[in-house]
Amino acid sequence: MTHKPFVLLVAMAGLLSTAPTLPPSPAAAQPAAKPPAPADPRAKAIADVVTANHILADQGVVDGFGHVSVRDPTDPNKFLMARSMAPELVTAADVLVHDLDGNTPAPASVKLYLERFIHGEIYRARPDVNAIVHCHAPSLIPFGVTGVALHPLYHMSAFLGAGVPVFDIRKATGGPTDLLVRTPDLGRALAKVLGPHPVALMRGHGAVVVGHDVQQAVFRSVYTELNAQLQTQAIALGKVVYLDPDEARKAEETMNGVMSRAWELWLRKVKDR
Ligand code: MN
Helix, strand or coil: CCCHHHHHHHHHHHHHHCCCCCCCCHHHCCCCCCCCCCCCHHHHHHHHHHHHHHHHHHCCCCCCCCEEEEECCCCCCEEEEECCCCHHHCCHHHEEEEECCCCCCCCCCCCCCCCCHHHHHHHHHCCCCCEEEEECCHHHHHHHHCCCCCCCCCHHHHHHHHCCCEECHHHHHCCCCCCCCCCHHHHHHHHHHHCCCCEEEECCCEEEEEECCHHHHHHHHHHHHHHHHHHHHHHHHCCCCCCCHHHHHHHHHHHHHHCHHHHHHHHHHHCCC
């Protein structure tokens, strides 16, 4: 009882010492673990495009070719993607705002990716998609040309459980092409084949991989390629037991919750570039 006034005074002094009117001291700074809030959502998205390009190159999903885009967080009818160049060399200064028709404010002398219509037409068709990867990852190519379907054979690629459609550009054009999705019509045809899926293969060409965010699109790209490698090995060994649909659904849910771990690792490998 007799100590109560003293305790009250100490408590009041404690309140005063943390009052916001006091000048900040370095010792009372934010904990180091808390990441700084992005000052500008578009700047953050541009940084994500650069990082995703470097990670996909480092992980062997893209080489001199292939591209990755992120939907513009400030305008859903625009997306951010580099000018035409090798993914590993992309810097923030190379990232351009594209509209869904594939136009940019850059001068005509700036070369754009011929296949930018892949991105615009998928963003138009899929409001749930905020990042897209287009690649020619080598292990995927056989599955686009043989009729052998890509199936998830381990938990990391469970997102393939709903099936992987194959886009055959001949069916869209009715005649021979250079295989490139170089018009809005072809972009729309590809988006239609992709439907609600996370991945579509492109016969004689490569694949398109989408995600709710850039981390998911990159994760799915890396593990689609790895699954294709493993499936080719497994088929050579004998009859393959794939994940069944229920397993795939459960495993996908689990992996969606932990995929940032992979992004952090892959980011570390490329951060000094
Ligand atoms: Mn291509």
